[in-house]
Amino acid sequence: MMESGTSRRKSRVPMRAxxxxxxxxxxxxxxxxxxxxxxxLEEEYRLAKDPVRKARALAKLGPLKIERAHSYLKADDxxxxxxxxxxxxxxxxxxxxxxxxxxxxxxxxxxxxxxLQIGLRQSIRxxxxxxxLVPEDKRPWFEAVRSDLSATQNSLIEALFPTVVKNS
Numbered sequence: 001m002m003e004s005g006t007s008r009r010k011s012r013v014p015m016r017a018x019x020x021x022x023x024x025x026x027x028x029x030x031x032x033x034x035x036x037x038x039x040x041l042e043e044e045y046r047l048a049k050d051p052v053r054k055a056r057a058l059a060k061l062g063p064l065k066i067e068r069a070h071s072y073l074k075a076d077d078x079x080x081x082x083x084x085x086x087x088x089x090x091x092x093x094x095x096x097x098x099x100x101x102x103x104x105x106x107x108x109x110x111x112x113x114x115x116l117q118i119g120l121r122q123s124i125r126x127x128x129x130x131x132x133l134v135p136e137d138k139r140p141w142f143e144a145v146r147s148d149l150s151a152t153q154n155s156l157i158e159a160l161f162p163t164v165v166k167n168s
Contacts, residue, residue, distance in 0.1 A: 059115040069081040078134060
């Protein structure tokens with residue numbers, strides 16, 4: 001009888017190990033899916049010729065880029081986090097400029113303008129949460145990127161909702 005109790009305990013150890021491995025695999029799946037989604041969106045952005053399609057892809061990609069920068073910060077790699085954010089800022093500027101160059105009335109045909117503005121709003125909100133994690137001495141660089149993104153967002157809002165100039 002003693003042996004059967006001992007053999008049960010021994011058989012539970014491999015089961016516990018198997019459950020622990022399963023838990024590790026299940027934790028890795030969302031990360032792999034997020035990386036796969038990011039890669040697909042980056043490819044979609046890179047291949048898009050139309051500024052509206054680029055804007056739509058970038059709007060979805062923005063929060064993921066902020067999350068990538070956050071993961072670099074967690075790993076104490078502020079330089080790579082900043083480089084990721086600067087690359088995103090440059091892509092946003094380029095895409096916004098391309099939208100403006102189409103000379104489309106964004107108020108009447110908001111496609112691309114609206115998606116990019118909404119994506120920027122979400123990204124800036126996430127960036128605000130990220131900046132507080134940055135060491136004090138490096139915050140000005142991150143805040144400069146945030147300021148640039150905010151300026152681009154404001155120009156998109158102005159295109160979507162132009163102010164009425166009164167002749168007085």
